[in-house]
Amino acid sequence: MKPMNLYNNLLSEFEKAQLGYATIAIIAQSCIGAIAAMMILKYESSPFLMLPLLFVVTLLCLGFNMSVLIHWKPRPMFNTLIASLLFSILMIVVYMI
Template identity: 40%
Template structure:
């Protein structure tokens, strides 16, 4: 069993617990990423990064509100946190 499948099973088992945790995680990591982007300026590249962060964070919230299947919601959560972490790393260095 891969690490992905292991955590997907855990996510599916306690779906309603983890969607609220996911909203907090996605929003907080997205907020940190947005703060770091805006600390670097407000040019077109920074505004595109801010747009991207907002879209992926709201994408997870939309998946939760639309009551999508747990696997789809989990994948969107991973994508949201992954994109936000990538932008954090790009703006730190």
């Protein structure tokens, strides 16, 4: 399946039950973001690298939570969720290696 087809299918499913999926997504992305933050803090690297990465993880997680609270349209809310999850998972993978 092409990435854009997958994205469009997931987005249309998210739009059908936005409130339910957003509630589940808050829990999931908050847990994954917390794991990413823990990994960043666990491996004490340079503060000039660690603090900006921690800031971005926190900003993306809070950004999605904010988008749910202010009832954004489904597309920007879904895009924020994807950005938050991808960056957090990237940080987890990078710090596990």
